[in-house]
Amino acid sequence: MADSAVQRLDEVLLVAESLFAQRGYEATSVRDIAEALGLQAGSLYAHIESKDDLLHQILSRAAERFFLATKPIVESDLVPVEKLRRLMLAHVQVITSDLNAAAVYSTEWRHLSEPRRGEFAARRDEYEGMVRCMVRDCIREGTFGDVDEKFATLLILSSMNWIYQWYKDDGPMTPEDIARKLTDMLFKGLRRPVG
Amino acid sequence: MADSAVQRLDEVLLVAESLFAQRGYEATSVRDIAEALGLQAGSLYAHIESKDDLLHQILSRAAERFFLATKPIVESDLVPVEKLRRLMLAHVQVITSDLNAAAVYSTEWRHLSEPRRGEFAARRDEYEGMVRCMVRDCIREGTFGDVDEKFATLLILSSMNWIYQWYKDDGPMTPEDIARKLTDMLFKGLRRPVG
Amino acid sequence: MADSAVQRLDEVLLVAESLFAQRGYEATSVRDIAEALGLQAGSLYAHIESKDDLLHQILSRAAERFFLATKPIVESDLVPVEKLRRLMLAHVQVITSDLNAAAVYSTEWRHLSEPRRGEFAARRDEYEGMVRCMVRDCIREGTFGDVDEKFATLLILSSMNWIYQWYKDDGPMTPEDIARKLTDMLFKGLRRPVG
Amino acid sequence: MADSAVQRLDEVLLVAESLFAQRGYEATSVRDIAEALGLQAGSLYAHIESKDDLLHQILSRAAERFFLATKPIVESDLVPVEKLRRLMLAHVQVITSDLNAAAVYSTEWRHLSEPRRGEFAARRDEYEGMVRCMVRDCIREGTFGDVDEKFATLLILSSMNWIYQWYKDDGPMTPEDIARKLTDMLFKGLRRPVG
DNA sequence: CATGAATGAGACTTCATTCAT
DNA sequence: GATGAATGAAGTCTCATTCAT
Numbered sequence: 022m023a024d025s026a027v028q029r030l031d032e033v034l035l036v037a038e039s040l041f042a043q044r045g046y047e048a049t050s051v052r053d054i055a056e057a058l059g060l061q062a063g064s065l066y067a068h069i070e071s072k073d074d075l076l077h078q079i080l081s082r083a084a085e086r087f088f089l090a091t092k093p094i095v096e097s098d099l100v101p102v103e104k105l106r107r108l109m110l111a112h113v114q115v116i117t118s119d120l121n122a123a124a125v126y127s128t129e130w131r132h133l134s135e136p137r138r139g140e141f142a143a144r145r146d147e148y149e150g151m152v153r154c155m156v157r158d159c160i161r162e163g164t165f166g167d168v169d170e171k172f173a174t175l176l177i178l179s180s181m182n183w184i185y186q187w188y189k190d191d192g193p194m195t196p197e198d199i200a201r202k203l204t205d206m207l208f209k210g211l212r213r214p215v216g
Numbered sequence: 217m218a219d220s221a222v223q224r225l226d227e228v229l230l231v232a233e234s235l236f237a238q239r240g241y242e243a244t245s246v247r248d249i250a251e252a253l254g255l256q257a258g259s260l261y262a263h264i265e266s267k268d269d270l271l272h273q274i275l276s277r278a279a280e281r282f283f284l285a286t287k288p289i290v291e292s293d294l295v296p297v298e299k300l301r302r303l304m305l306a307h308v309q310v311i312t313s314d315l316n317a318a319a320v321y322s323t324e325w326r327h328l329s330e331p332r333r334g335e336f337a338a339r340r341d342e343y344e345g346m347v348r349c350m351v352r353d354c355i356r357e358g359t360f361g362d363v364d365e366k367f368a369t370l371l372i373l374s375s376m377n378w379i380y381q382w383y384k385d386d387g388p389m390t391p392e393d394i395a396r397k398l399t400d401m402l403f404k405g406l407r408r409p410v411g
Numbered sequence: 412m413a414d415s416a417v418q419r420l421d422e423v424l425l426v427a428e429s430l431f432a433q434r435g436y437e438a439t440s441v442r443d444i445a446e447a448l449g450l451q452a453g454s455l456y457a458h459i460e461s462k463d464d465l466l467h468q469i470l471s472r473a474a475e476r477f478f479l480a481t482k483p484i485v486e487s488d489l490v491p492v493e494k495l496r497r498l499m500l501a502h503v504q505v506i507t508s509d510l511n512a513a514a515v516y517s518t519e520w521r522h523l524s525e526p527r528r529g530e531f532a533a534r535r536d537e538y539e540g541m542v543r544c545m546v547r548d549c550i551r552e553g554t555f556g557d558v559d560e561k562f563a564t565l566l567i568l569s570s571m572n573w574i575y576q577w578y579k580d581d582g583p584m585t586p587e588d589i590a591r592k593l594t595d596m597l598f599k600g601l602r603r604p605v606g
Numbered sequence: 607m608a609d610s611a612v613q614r615l616d617e618v619l620l621v622a623e624s625l626f627a628q629r630g631y632e633a634t635s636v637r638d639i640a641e642a643l644g645l646q647a648g649s650l651y652a653h654i655e656s657k658d659d660l661l662h663q664i665l666s667r668a669a670e671r672f673f674l675a676t677k678p679i680v681e682s683d684l685v686p687v688e689k690l691r692r693l694m695l696a697h698v699q700v701i702t703s704d705l706n707a708a709a710v711y712s713t714e715w716r717h718l719s720e721p722r723r724g725e726f727a728a729r730r731d732e733y734e735g736m737v738r739c740m741v742r743d744c745i746r747e748g749t750f751g752d753v754d755e756k757f758a759t760l761l762i763l764s765s766m767n768w769i770y771q772w773y774k775d776d777g778p779m780t781p782e783d784i785a786r787k788l789t790d791m792l793f794k795g796l797r798r799p800v801g
Numbered sequence: 802c803a804t805g806a807a808t809g810a811g812a813c814t815t816c817a818t819t820c821a822t
Numbered sequence: 823g824a825t826g827a828a829t830g831a832a833g834t835c836t837c838a839t840t841c842a843t
Contacts (some may be wrong), residue, residue: 028827043816046240048327051813060828063814067827092409130322132243170388172397175382183374187366194367202367210405224802246838258840259803267838416805437632437716441834454837457806462834509622518713522633561772562779562787569768572819577760584757592757598793614823636817648819649824657817 028067033068038079042121046076046132073134076125080133083126084144086115095151101158102208104163107178108155110183110200116188117196123185153179157203165212177207221263228253228263233274237316241271241327268329271320275328277319279339281310290346296353297360297403300372303350305395307376311383312391318380347373360407372402416458423448423458432514436466436522463524466515470523473516475533476505486543490557491548492598495567498545500590502571506578507518507586515573536549549601556603563601570597611653618643620651623664627706631661631717658719661710665718667731668711671700680736686743687750687793690762691741695785697766701773702780702781708770744796751798758796765792 022030036057040049051072052062058094069075090111094104116123130141153174165173180203188199231252235244250257264270289299291336311318325336329333348369354360360368375398383394412420426447427540430439441462442452459465480501484494505512520531543564555563570593578589621642625634636657637647654660675696679689701708715726738759744750750758765788773784 023826027826045240045242045326047240050811052811061830062812063816063830064828066814132240168401169389169397171382172394173401175378175403176398179378179381180371180375183370183378186374187370194364199367202364203371206363206368206371206405207401207407208404209407210401212404245836247836255802256804257838258805261839390813413805419806435630435632437630440832442832448825449666451809453809453837454807455834498657510653522630558791559779559787563783565790566765566770566791567790569771570765573760573764573768576764577756585752592754593761596753596758596761596792596795598795599797600791600793602794609823635815637815645823646825647817648826650816652823 022061029070034075034082035074035131038125039120040117041076041079041129042162043122046125046129060067073137076129077137079125080130081124083119083122086119086122087112087126087148091117091148091151101155101162101164105139105152105155105159106204106208109177109181109204110197111185111202113200114196116181116184117190117199120185120188123182127182127185131152149178165208180207225263229258229270229274229277232270233316233320236271236274236324237319240326241320263357268332271324271328272332274317274320275325275336278314278317279343281314281317281345282307285310286343286346296350296357300347300350300354301399301403303347304372304376304399305392307380308313308395308398309391311376311379312385312394313381315383318377322377322380344369344373360403375402420458423455423526424469424472427465428509428511428515431466431469431519432511436515436519450568463527466519466523467527469512469515470520470531473509473512474531476509476512477502477516477538480505481538481541491545495542495545495549496594496598498542499567499571499594500587503574503590503593504586506571506574507580507589510575510578513572517572517575537570539564553603555601557600558601567597614651618650619660619664619667623704623706623710626661626664626714627709631710631714641673652660658722661714661718662722664707664710665715665726668704668707669726669733671704671707672697672733675700676733676736684741686747690737690740690744691789691793693737694762694766694789695782698769698788699781701766701769702775702784705770705773708767712767712770734759734763750765750793750796753796762792 026072033054037049037054040053043049045051050062051065054075055065056063058065069078091108094107094111097104097107099107131138131143133141153170156165156174156177157170160168160170184199188194194202232244232249235248235252238244239248245257245336246260247257250260254337264273286303286318289302289306291303294302325340326333328336333365348365351360351372352365352409355363355365355368380396383389389397426511427444430447432441434443440452441455441598442592444465445452445455448455449563453535459468464545481498484497484501487497489497520535523527543560546555546564546567547560550558550563574589578584584592618639622634622639625638625642628634629638635647636650639660640647640650645648654663676693679692679696680691682692684692715730716723718726736756741750741759741762743756744757745753745758769784773779779787
């Protein structure tokens with residue numbers, strides 16, 4: 022693909038992402054997206070294969086960002102609790118760096134057609150499993166008390182995944198602030214009662 | 217409205233709620249709902265005014281359940297932290313008593329047409345404000361540490377609002393278990409450091 | 412299906428048949444058909460499942476007419492040459508009784524989607540095989556000379572299947588005239604040289 | 607036009623002819639043709655004026671082959687029945703030498719746009735008229751019996767024009783075999799009863 | 802109440818064609 | 823010559839909704 026084609030595709034994905042985030046996948050028409058780009062509806066098909074393909078590309082890129090940002094952390098030799106802390110920071114950074122992507126990633130994946138939907142769900146489960154592993158290690162290690170593993174994992178993930186609903190780029194908190202506050206609070210709640 | 221009419225409407229709402237929860241409002245056609253009821257699409261209009269009206273009724277009933285369950289708590293004379301604890305229990309109970317309603321309430325309200333959407337958002341903000349008040353009282357009172365009020369409120373709400381995504385009626389945790397675990401953990405995290 | 416629904420469907424099939432015969436399946440739009448019926452394009456879908464289904468129904472009915480008209484002849488005890496003669500008469504009668512159906516049957520079946528296309532081709536081959544059997548019997552019996560069986564079969568079929576291209580209801584020849592002329596001529600050509 | 611351009615155009619026509627024969631004109635997109643040539647759709651327009659023009663060129667060339675092959679025969683001094691016999695041989699040779707062209711010639715001409723369609727029909731009628739003349743002469747001369755002139759003409763033409771549907775290059779019959787069998791059979795059928 | 806045919810709008814997508822590069 | 827992005831029209835089909843029966 023030529024450079025200009027790559028750029029144009031990026032533009033298309035960005036615009037679609039924004040509309041999907043705002044209105045939802047089903048409530049966004051191909052015409053809406055084309056219009057936002059100053060194109061006719063049919064012209065979009067020089068860049069994408071289908072509306073479903075569009076969603077798929079957006080979701081794939083979002084998933085990749087999560088995996089890319091967290092991979093080095095997962096593979097590091099840090100102690101469990103520190104690993105989890107850094108993963109949460111990275112996760113929050115990915116979310117806040119592209120709120121639209123986070124919104125689409127969170128809520129629109131179910132509109133993927135099969136078999137993509139299944140594949141996406143599998144990757145999502147894989148990611149959740151990774152976090153759960155860290156939580157388990159924290160429990161084993163004794164950093165966390167005797168909390169329910171699954172429950173703790175979902176609490177951590179859900180608290181991060183709602184950030185896109187209220188975060189503002191120009192708000193008073195940086196992504197780092199948010200991540201710190203979140204980990205401080207949740208870890209204190211999860212930590213083994215001392216003494 | 218005759219008793220049988222009320223019953224039939226309830227049935228319609230229940231079926232629609234389930235489909236909206238599963239597939240989303242936009243991805244559910246009036247035909248789908250009718251079919252699930254063993255009817256023709258046109259026949260639904262003997263019971264509802266429009267698809268939008270259907271969504272509105274579902275959301276109104278859901279909202280009502282939240283307000284009904286929390287009103288006595290809000291108006292009670294309990295100490296702030298206890299008020300919050302009981303509100304969270306009630307909230308979790310409402311969610312787990314009708315997961316489909318919770319799902320629709322969480323994700324489909326944006327597909328309401330105006331002015332209903334605005335009204336819904338206002339009620340939602342009102343509810344959030346109520347919780348925020350309780351959080352503020354907990355901070356003032358000294359039960360909670362010097363946490364960001366808005367941040368804490370959203371953390372509490374978001375952690376509850378994701379329950380519908382994983383809760384199972386026949387799972388090992390009762391709604392009460394969940395509420396207790398949640399409040400235990402979050403309150404420990406939010407509590408003022410002792411000493 | 413109610414009587415009126417049956418009638419309406421018949422009307423739809425008749426109109427579609429006529430347009431498919433005139434312009435071809437691909438060159439006929441659903442809108443064209445609807446317009447010819449005084450309907451909106453979408454309204455057709457109260458009667459048919461898809462454009463492909465429309466073609467399929469037309470072809471199925473046409474095929475059925477051929478099989479229905481020829482079955483008693485095939486199962487009869489007539490001598491081979493008489494069997495063939497009567498089959499040709501029946502075939503010509505079916506063609507001339509609905510020229511549009513004959514045209515669609517002859518030329519548009521390849522636009523069926525799979526697996527229907529394959530099924531149609533199989534039925535067509537079956538019919539051809541039946542005619543070929545009769546031809547073979549005529550050769551064995553000695554009525555026909557030592558002609559190539561396949562060649563003779565295709566000559567017979569093709570000469571009948573072009574009738575729809577020039578036959579006029581108000582022309583000077585009745586279907587019976589045509590069938591007689593055709594059999595007279597072809598059988599003379601195929602007959603074993605006497606002496 | 608440069609030699610290379612002529613070659614390229616020939617290639618385009620050949621590929622288009624094949625696709626039109628296989629799928630039909632309307633079911634073949636310009637993209638399909640381009641793809642079969644290893645080109646982009648837009649690039650075809652360096653070689654052709656329009657899709658309609660493409661069909662027109664294919665049909666013109668096919669028509670030309672028929673006229674070229676039959677002209678010397680028509681202008682010859684042979685006796686009528688021998689003329690007709692040779693014309694049929696030539697006709698069969700043209701058909702079998704390019705089955706795709708024969709298929710397109712037979713079935714796709716109706717998709718020409720006006721006024722080309724009218725012109726094509728006129729040439730076709732002219733050709734048919736020519737054959738009809740020969741048939742008439744055969745009747746006058748007494749070689750053929752008192753058969754219907756038009757009927758006989760169409761029988762002859764239709765029996766030849768279906769050959770493309772079953773002829774195989776590697777089959778057991780040469781074009782000459784086919785032509786001989788056909789004339790033998792049809793002429794026997796048409797011949798004046800002796801005695 | 803329920804049906805089912807009808808509407809008019811709009812969905813996604815493909816089409817033949819153009820044209821700057 | 824070829825590319826590929828763009829157009830404007832048109833394709834099939836689904837949608838929410840209405841209404842006579």
